[in-house]
Amino acid sequence: MDMTAIKSTPKLGWTVRRRLVVVALAALGWAVGWAGVGDGVVNTGGISGFGRFWAAVFNPELGGEFVRLTIEATAVTLSFAVLGTALTLLIGVIGAVAVSELVAGNGVAWRLSRFVLAVPRSIHEILWAVLLVQVFGFDPLVAVLAIGVPFGAVAAKVFAETIDAADHAPYRALRASGAPALSAFFYGLLPNVRGELVSYSFYRFECSIRSAAVLGVIGAGGLGFQLDLSFETLRYHEIWTLIAALMILSGVADWWSSTVRRTTSRRVSRTSTVVALALIPLSWFWVKLDVSTLWSSRTRRLGADLVSDIFPPRLGPDGWGELIEASIDTVAMSIIAVVFAAGGGLLLGAIAARRTGNVGRSGFAAADLGISPGHGLEFEPEPAQPASSGPKSSVAAGLGRLVVRLVLLLARAVPAPIWAFLMVLILFPGLWPGAVALGIYNLGVLGRLYSEVIEERQAGPTDAVVLVGAGRVQSFFYAVVPTAGPRLISLTLYRWEVIVRETVVVGVVGAGGLGQLINEHLAARDFAAVVGAIGALIVISLSIDVISARLRREFV
């Protein structure tokens, strides 16, 4: 071709994608710079302990006594999650009615209730727990309330949005024929959104399991608590038994939740609902939940004490400087963690995803289908053959997927504070252990979400590039990522919002940021300063929500 015919190369301006990459890199660069790099990061002295931890993988503690303890602890964690979810749904349904535009209109009361629900959402479960422990002591109620209150606020928002997005014509028609609002709601609206509500409820249950494990670490009991004990006494063999139990519990919950969310069979969702409901009384009995504690005189006294300790919230002994520095630490930690989680999650999530599409699925290339350059256009892709063709490659691929899925499950089943304990062995205290711990944990969460998005995307574009002879990696970047891209970006930005709140989880075990500051004030029983720092965290969380929403509008 005569290149001189082209006067100049067309210029590509600042496309959305380019700007996104620049923004992400700039944020990461700043965060890494703030956290510090160089000799002061990796602690070579702890590598042997780190090695011993991983060496114990194949040698978990399987003594009868410890296995029984593990099973009991698993039941406790499950019970917290079940009861926490039950409370979540109770608050969610009542709250949804209060904040749904359809039911509540959009007057002053509606605005106020939206705001009231935004606050519990911004406070992480673990902070609810440390405050509630002051009132109830180490009572199962703490775990149930700590999960149910913030999750309930989230569920209320989601349920309200679901209700507002549903078709309102049947509801209005019933109202027009004189039906009371509640009857019209049950007949005209609820049946239409029931599927979505059930599916979201199971997603919440899945989150509650992980949350219940984290709450254990700060003393609520169950698997997290046992993990913490074994870690402090360096019994790595026990740790792996407990981790296995967490992985099974979390894996079953994840599987159940995604089965219910994807099913179109009413029997599956009905059976699941019945089983879930049956778990509530069993859990109640197992942890001996006593709701009368809620209004006992001791509760009232301690509650009043706490309230008078808290108000008015104030700065800690070191004033604004300390608070601002911890706030910046928190933001930097969250950025490192989300980039780590997104990068790793994309890589592992892509491998974990089942192949979709007609061409790629059973691993045979275009040539196997007998396409030669001569009759390219007449070719119509055959429907996928079941695994019979190319069994060798699909067994290997299946095994690879299984291993990656287990790695993702391990990453999200182990509570972030436990990852932080582990990271403290090889990284000097500072922002890095916390950021990496949050990164690992969220890598597990995001990897799974990404793989679902990748599986559910349209298959056409991938087929097209595979048919022109693109390899695995090429087709991933040219077809999979662009097709699923907007969903992936918006999931990542939502996750960033969650991670900002989660920084307190690793902070409470001493890994930097506002969480660590809160932990120090707690140790000094300076509750007014605790609430002051929580206030700073709420401000940061809400600001990040705004930034994330802007980025979503811009890039998705």
Next chain:
Amino acid sequence: MTAVHLNGVGVRYGSADALVGVDLKIASGECVALVGSSGAGKSTMLGVIAGLISPTEGAVEVLGHDLAGLGGRRLREHRRRVAMVSQQLDLVLSLMTIHNVNAGYLGQWSSARALASLIHPRGRAEAAAALTQVGLEDRIFSRTDNLSGGERQRVAVARVLRQGPDLVLADEPTSSVDPRLSDEVMGLLCRPPTDKPWTSIVSVHDPDLARKHAGRIIGLRHGRVALDTSSGDVSDEDLAKLYQDGS
């Protein structure tokens, strides 16, 4: 007796007139077909009579009540006597047929009773009677989304029968079904298979359907009543004028 009385009714949306100076009396027991091109004001007029749209001027009297002065409990009681059928039918497809039929009767039930009925259906005999009248007695426990389009249309009519209203307002109930079924639905709305006759006002696109079933035809054009005559007297030219462009 007068079922509906519109007196100088006008409706403005911003700067657009949807209805202008409409004076109209409809007697009890009449079946009125509302015809006119899209945007002529048919849906607005039905909305005004149903009390869903407040007129910007004029007075609306329905079943002896001045709608402007009606509120709270009395409004609810009034609404029980008025049934609406829209083009989309407003059925909840994930519910069993019986619940969609009973939905017509919710105005008479307490919320608790309504909720209980979703679990253990009440009013089975009444719902079955209504469904028998539209020939769907064997589908009482089928989920509504398993029914064909025509069957759903008849469920919507059964819901009206269950409600037992004095006035039925139907907004293009026949626009999404085949001619044979349109004929059937129009017949049911104009000549209810019940011993308690009702007044019905039905907007339709097809003038032939209007002529065949309704006793009276009201034509709207640019928000004004352009034609009001008994269906026997309406001529093809009258109808053609109604659908002409320009003013």
